[in-house]
Each structure stands twice: as structure tokens, then as C-alpha cells.
Amino acid sequence: MRPIGFSTGALAKGDFALGLDAQRNVPGIDAVELSALRDHELPTLVDAIGSLDLDDFEYVSFHAPSRLAAMDEETAFDLLLRVPDACPIIVHPELLQTPALWRSLGERLCIENMDARKMTGRTVSELRTLFDTFPEATFCLDLGHARQIDPTMISAILMLREFGDRLRQLHVSDVGPRGEHLPLGATARNSFARVARFVPDDCPIIIESIIAIDAIERELDTVIAVFDASLAQATA
Amino acid sequence: MSSTIDVIESRLGADWSAIRAARARTAAILAQLDAAIGSLHDANYSIIVTGSLGRGEATEGSDADWLLLLDGRSDPEHAILARAIRSRIVEVVGKNVGRTDTFGDIVASHELVHYIAGTRDSNENLTRRILLLSESRALTNPLLRERVIRNVLARYVIHDRSVQSRSGRRQNIAHFLLNDVVRYWRTMTSDYASKMWERDREGWGIRNIKLRFSRKVLFLWGLLACFSGDLFAPSDLYDVESEDEYFSRLAELIRAQTDVSPLELLARAVLQSENDSVADAIFSSYDHFLKVLSDPDARKKLEAVHFDDALDDPTYADLRDASHQFREGVTRLFFDTHPKLPQLIRDFGVF
Numbered sequence: 001m002r003p004i005g006f007s008t009g010a011l012a013k014g015d016f017a018l019g020l021d022a023q024r025n026v027p028g029i030d031a032v033e034l035s036a037l038r039d040h041e042l043p044t045l046v047d048a049i050g051s052l053d054l055d056d057f058e059y060v061s062f063h064a065p066s067r068l069a070a071m072d073e074e075t076a077f078d079l080l081l082r083v084p085d086a087c088p089i090i091v092h093p094e095l096l097q098t099p100a101l102w103r104s105l106g107e108r109l110c111i112e113n114m115d116a117r118k119m120t121g122r123t124v125s126e127l128r129t130l131f132d133t134f135p136e137a138t139f140c141l142d143l144g145h146a147r148q149i150d151p152t153m154i155s156a157i158l159m160l161r162e163f164g165d166r167l168r169q170l171h172v173s174d175v176g177p178r179g180e181h182l183p184l185g186a187t188a189r190n191s192f193a194r195v196a197r198f199v200p201d202d203c204p205i206i207i208e209s210i211i212a213i214d215a216i217e218r219e220l221d222t223v224i225a226v227f228d229a230s231l232a233q234a235t236a
Numbered sequence: 237m238s239s240t241i242d243v244i245e246s247r248l249g250a251d252w253s254a255i256r257a258a259r260a261r262t263a264a265i266l267a268q269l270d271a272a273i274g275s276l277h278d279a280n281y282s283i284i285v286t287g288s289l290g291r292g293e294a295t296e297g298s299d300a301d302w303l304l305l306l307d308g309r310s311d312p313e314h315a316i317l318a319r320a321i322r323s324r325i326v327e328v329v330g331k332n333v334g335r336t337d338t339f340g341d342i343v344a345s346h347e348l349v350h351y352i353a354g355t356r357d358s359n360e361n362l363t364r365r366i367l368l369l370s371e372s373r374a375l376t377n378p379l380l381r382e383r384v385i386r387n388v389l390a391r392y393v394i395h396d397r398s399v400q401s402r403s404g405r406r407q408n409i410a411h412f413l414l415n416d417v418v419r420y421w422r423t424m425t426s427d428y429a430s431k432m433w434e435r436d437r438e439g440w441g442i443r444n445i446k447l448r449f450s451r452k453v454l455f456l457w458g459l460l461a462c463f464s465g466d467l468f469a470p471s472d473l474y475d476v477e478s479e480d481e482y483f484s485r486l487a488e489l490i491r492a493q494t495d496v497s498p499l500e501l502l503a504r505a506v507l508q509s510e511n512d513s514v515a516d517a518i519f520s521s522y523d524h525f526l527k528v529l530s531d532p533d534a535r536k537k538l539e540a541v542h543f544d545d546a547l548d549d550p551t552y553a554d555l556r557d558a559s560h561q562f563r564e565g566v567t568r569l570f571f572d573t574h575p576k577l578p579q580l581i582r583d584f585g586v587f
Contacts, residue, residue, distance in 0.1 A: 116279050116379060123379065150383055154484045176281070177309055177344040191452075194480060 003059035003204040004028065009035030010136050010173070010181060010208045015047050017052075018141075023215045026055050028220060033090065033206040039065035039076060040186040046079045051091065054096075059204040061110070061169055065092045073097050080105075088168050090140050093121035099133050112140040112170045113159060114180045122149050124158050131163065138168035141199075143192050144175035144208070149179065151187075153194045160198045170199060172223050173208040183209045184222050196227045240503035244515050253517055254527035255293075261530075264295040265329065269375050273326040276317060280308030283321055284471065286339065290371035292497045293450065301339040302363065307380050310344075318342050319322035335386045338363050342384040343362045345384045352391050358421060359428055366420040369494050385494050386487070389574035390564070392416070393487035394480070406482055407476060408465025409584055410490060417458030424451050441541035441552050448559035449525040457498035457568060463580050464489045468504060473526030500505065502566075521558040528555055 006029070008019025016034055023029045034049065036042040042065055054060050062083045067074055073095070080089055096102045102109055111130055114121035121130060122145070131137060138161075146156035160167065173181040174188040177206040184192070205227070211219050239259075245252045266289065273283055287301035288294045304318050304324055315373055322340055331566040333340035337359050348365045351357045365388060374381040376507035401407070428447050432440055460467060465486055473489065476482045493501055499522065506515045528534045528551065546552050570577045570585075 016286070053249060107456065150386050152386045152484070154386060154390075154488050157481060157484055158488065194484075197478065198481075 001204055002200075002219070002227070003031035003057075004207070005031035005033070005057065005059075005218075006173075006207045006209075007033040007035045007063065007207075008062070009033075010210050011213055011216065013210075014038065014041060016041070016048070019050065023058075023216060024053075025218065026216055027117060027215075027222070028140060030057055031061075031204045032057045033061045033063050034061040034070055036174070037066050039068050040070045041065075042071070042079050046082045049083060055206050060084075060087050061090055061204070062087045064092075064095060066092045067094065076103065077101050088138060088140075090169075092229045093126075093130055095117060096130075096134070096228070103134055103136070106136045107138050107168075109134055109137040111137050111138045112142050112171065113145050115142075115145040115175060118181050124162055125153060127159065127163060131166065136152075136167065136173065138192070139163045139166040140169050141167060141197060142171035142208075144171065144173045144181060146195075147176045147191050151191060152181075153191050153197060157198055160195070164200075167200065167203055169199060169206055171203040171208050172207055172226075173210075181208045181210050183211055183219055184216070184226070188228050189222065192226050193229055196229075197225070207215075240507055241500060241519065244503055244507060244519065248512055248516055248518060250516065252523040254523045254525075254530060255519065257530065258288075258293045258295055260525045261298075262289055265584060266373065266375070267288060267299075269344070272328050273321055276321060276324075276561065277376045279315075279377070280311070281306045281314065281317075281379075282377035282379055282384075284368065285375060286367040286372045288371050290367070290497075291450065291453070291499065293499070295535075296532050297529070297535045298329065299327050299331045299333060301333050301367075302316075303341065303343045303368075304337060305343050305345065305368075305381060305384060307345040307384050309494050314342050320491060328402055335459075336581070337526045338580050341514050345387065345392045349387045349391060350529055352388070352412075359427070362416070362420055363543050364453070366416065366458065369461070370454045370498060373392070373496070382491070389413070389487045389491055393490060394483045397483065406467070408486060409475075410462050410465075411584070413490070414459070414462040414584060417455065417462060420458070421451075421455035424454075434479040437543045439539050440543055441549075442535065445525070445538060445552070445555045445559065448556070449522060449562060452562070452566070453498040453502065453522070457493070457501050459581075459585075460501050461490050461493040461571075462584075463577070464493055466576050467508065468493070468579060490578040501577060505574060505577065506569060506574075508568055509574040511568070513569075514568050514573050517561050518569065520577065521562035521565065524558045525555060525562070529556060 006023050008016040011022045018031060020138045034045060064080055065076060083089060089105060090110045090112055091110050092112055092114060113127060118175055122127050122234060143156060145160035147153060173186050174183060176182050205223060207219060207223055209219050242524060243254060245557055256289060268427060282368045283303045284303045284305050285300055288298040289300055304314060304321060306314060347361050351361055391411045396412040428443055431443060469489060474486055478483060534551045541549045541552045570581050
């Protein structure tokens with residue numbers, strides 16, 4: 001069984017404690033991503049991380065800020081060093097301005113593919129360049145971003161084909177026209193099902209759909225159904 | 237990196253300077269256009285050029301056939317932007333797009349992706365779709381162009397499959413696309429006749445010559461792209477876990493050809509044929525075509541030549557002769573000298 005759970009930021013923007021508590025006792029959830037997507041959230045989350053009760057979660061990752069407005073790169077990096085070693089650190093490529101700094105994270109550095117608004121990390125060739133620069137880095141495949149770039153999902157399949165041995169986790173959500181993370185719609189479900197069979201059974205899934213807390217189980221069931229259907233198809 | 241055309245030119249000791257000049261001129265104009273309209277970048281659209289700029293064959297009198305390819309929300313601002321794009325492009329190339337309204341406008345991806353064949357397809361939509369595949373370049377937002385092309389090819393390749401072969405051999409010819417490529421070539425030739433009629437033969441000479449060279453090369457690109465699974469496949473094309481993955485990879489292989497100019501793709505097939513006389517016939521004649529087209533006086537003569545005087549007009553007659561050499565070269569390539577094309581044409585080209 002693959003670990004599955006939500007990003008704290010998707011459930012409670014800016015309130016990691018609520019985002020954690022909201023999913024803690026939901027049956028089937030055993031993964032979480034602690035999100036400090038906005039840099040001003042980073043110091044508070046890092047200060048709190050040692051005291052967070054994460055025992056219910058088999059898999060925990062940490063999402064670094066997507067951009068830096070309130071602090072410089074080195075300060076952000078130093079704060080991220082305080083994240084427990086077991087947590088992969090999910091980063092957007094544009095954060096990686098000083099490669100030597102980030103290379104020192106080794107395989108804990110987990111690079112996410114980007115949506116169309118960004119200028120790098122969007123395609124196989126752009127990711128190839130990044131992984132050349134960060135040879136030990138692992139990979140977070142964001143299916144929503146990949147689908148925004150290529151709705152046929154060919155690019156996502158090619159990403160898995162080329163970077164599958166680096167794959168550390170998935171991000172799953174629909175992505176709207178302004179890049180916003182949305183609950184999975186029907187076409188996204190079909191698209192993701194095409195890719196699901198290429199994802200190893202033990203690869204953790206982090207759901208990034210921005211939903212109300214009372215919709216957690218429904219969205220969880222939707223995502224599980226996409227991957228279960230693919231599994232059933234593969235074994236039929 | 238040198239092109240395959242350069243490789244063949246060097247091997248033959250030929251001088252295809254007009255092809256090289258057209259390529260350089262294209263790069264220069266694209267750089268100017270980039271400077272002129274690069275600031276109009278937007279995530280929801282891509283500004284595309286087709287025609288000679290898309291093929292890398294710009295000459296002295298080339299215009300810029302452009303489209304504002306929209307793949308996202310509609311916005312009235314797009315019409316205002318289209319006007320701004322038009323004026324900036326005219327400032328660079330000095331002339332507006334042609335008279336048919338196929339170019340110089342907003343084009344929504346919806347029609348390109350969903351109206352393939354069937355009653356809602358149109359001559360204009362077919363033209364835009366095939367040119368997007370065969371001779372387009374993005375001035376802004378290349379990923380959007382790529383996305384729309386992938387969606388179009390998904391219709392042609394992933395969602396259109398033949399009944400599985402009894403032998404287990406995978407289908408590697410994109411039949412739907414091949415049929416549309418052939419349909420487009422025949423549409424161009426029919427539209428030539430239609431314009432002869434509607435315009436009372438005005439400007440027929442240059443259209444006739446283009447049909448013999450630059451329009452034909454689009455057809456050749458289409459055939460070669462459709463045969464990619466046989467001609468240009470990586471060794472691991474069949475190393476897949478499912479039918480779906482296979483067709484996705486085949487679609488991607490064809491998509492890769494949409495970044496290759498028609499003349500360059502033709503050169504790759506010519507190189508496979510290892511026949512110097514075929515190579516010389518094709519590229520020397522095409523080089524001559526571009527050389528004449530880049531001469532403003534010759535171009536004017538072609539635009540003005542009277543139909544009844546055609547064979548007495550040295551410019552037209554010379555290019556007509558060159559077109560026979562070009563046709564002879566591609567005929568030999570496709571029917572005789574290439575290791576695979578004769579069988580492919582025999583199996584799929586007509587019946």
C-alpha cells in the first residue's frame with residue numbers, strides 16, 4: 001500500500017497545525033506534507049516541527065517556500081536544515097539560485113515539476129537540465145502541473161520513464177487556469193489514470209487539492225479510486 | 237550544430253547557398269519579431285508563425301503568416317492584442333498576411349483539436365491544423381504550441397487505433413493523420429484551381445511555382461512524419477508496458493518531427509537513401525527555387541506572368557523545369573531508392 005495524505009497548506013492555508021489535525025484520524029491517511037509555501041510561514045513551522053505529533057504518519061515531507069519575499073536564499077536554506085533528516089524537502093526549481101548550497105542536501109532535495117507560469121522545470125528537457133545540476137536530487141511528480149503543460153499526459157509518462165528512479169512522491173490535484181490547485185475533476189481523473197499504472201505501488205501520494213475540511217474523505221476516495229482503477233486494469 | 241542538409245551538401249560538394257541564406261534570413265527575422273512582440277507573452281496564448289518563416293525559408297519578399305493561438309480563457313483583450321501584434325509584425329516584415337483570412341487572426345485550440353474531419357471541420361481549420369504541425373514556430377510561449385500539437389496528435393494517434401493485428405505487430409502508421417495529410421495536399425492543389433478561377437488567374441504564376449516546391453514539401457513532411465514509426469523510431473519504441481504507452485510514444489515521436497522543418501526532415505530521409513543523385517536533384521532544385529524567390533525582380537515577374545505566356549517567360553519556365561527535377565528526385569526517393577519508403581507508399585500511400 002502506498003502512503004497517502006494531504007498537504008497541510010491545501011487543507012488550511014497558513015495554519016499547519018489545523019492542516020495536520022484535520023487529517024490525523026481520517027481512515028486511510030498515513031502521509032502528510034508540511035507546507036511552508038509562503039516564506040513567512042517557514043520560521044514558525046521549523047520552530048514547531050520538533051513538537052509536532054507525526055506518529056500517525058508513515059511518510060512526512062516538507063514543502064519549502066515557492067518563492068522568497070521576506071528572506072534571502074541562505075536564510076531559507078539554513079531554516080530548512082532544521083527539518084528532520086527523514087523528511088524529503090520539496091522545492092520549486094526557481095528557489096535553487098545557488099546550486100552548491102542545495103546540492104549539499106543530497107537526495108533530500110526533491111525537485112518538483114512546474115506549471116506553465118514558471119520558466120523552468122516544466123518539461124522533460126528542463127528537468128533533465130536540473131537533474132544534471134543536482135545529480136543526487138529526487139523527484140516530486142506533480143500530476144496537475146504535468147497535465148497543465150501536456151493534457152495528453154505523454155510528458156508525465158516520459159518524466160516517469162526518464163526520472164522514475166528518482167521518484168520520491170506525487171503531488172495530486174487538478175490545476176485551474178491561474179495555476180490554482182483544485183479538487184480532481186472528471187477529465188483530470190481520466191488523465192491521471194493513464195499515468196497511474198507507471199507509478200510504483202509504494203510511492204507516496206500527497207493531495208494538494210484545496211478543499212474544505214469536511215471534503216477530505218471524498219477527495220481522498222476520489223484519488224484512491226484513480227490509482228485503484230489503474231491497478232485493477234494492470235492486473236486484469 | 238549542422239543540419240542534415242549541410243551534411244549532404246558537404247558530402248556532395250554542392251553549394252546550396254540559397255537554402256543557407258534563407259535559413260539565416262529566417263533566424264534574423266525571427267529575432268526581430270521576438271524583439272518586437274516578445275513583451276506580449278501570455279500564458280493563455282502563443283503567437284505562431286507559419287509559412288516560409290515556419291519552414292526556415294524566408295526570402296526577400298516573404299510575409300509573416302501569423303496566428304494568435306489561444307488555449308485557455310477567452311478574453312476581449314485578445315482582439316486588441318491581435319491588432320497590436322499585426323501592426324508590430326508588419327513593422328518588421330513590411331507587409332500584411334495574405335487575402336484568405338486563414339492567418340493574422342485569433343485561433344482557438346478547441347477547433348483544431350475537436351473539429352478534425354467530420355462536418356464541423358473546414359478548409360480553413362484543416363489548413364491551420366496541418367500547418368501548425370508541419371511548418372509552425374512559436375514566437376512566444378512555445379510550450380503552449382507544443383501542448384496544442386500534442387492534443388491534436390492525441391486525436392490522430394492515441395484515440396484512433398486500428399483493430400489489433402493477428403500477428404501481434406503494432407500499428408506504427410498514423411492512418412488518421414496520414415489521411416488528413418493527403419487530404420490537405422489535395423486541398424492545396426484544388427484550392428490552386430479555385431483561386432485561378434476566382435481571381436481570374438491573377439498571381440497564378442507564383443502560386444503555381446510554390447505548389448511545385450514549398451507546398452509539396454509540406455506534403456512530403458506529412459508523409460515522413462506519418463511514417464516516423466518506421467523511419468525515425470528510437471530502438472526502444474516497442475519497449476513499453478501497454479498499448480496506451482505505445483501510442484503515446486508514437487504520438488511523441490511524431491510530435492518531435494513538428495520541431496523539424498520540412499526540408500530538414502526530407503534531408504534525413506534522403507540521407508537514409510544514400511543516393512547522391514537523388515539528393516542532388518532534390519536540394520539543388522529547391523536551392524534554385526529559393527534563389528529565384530529571393531530576387532525581388534524575379535518574384536515580381538512570377539507574380540505578374542500571364543498564363544498564356546508562361547512558357548515564354550524565362551523566370552517561370554526556368555522554375556518549372558527545376559520543379560520537374562525536384563519532382564523526379566522525390567519520386568525516386570519515395571518509389572525507388574529509399575530502403576523503406578517504396579513499401580510504405582505501396583502499402584499506405586494510395587489504397
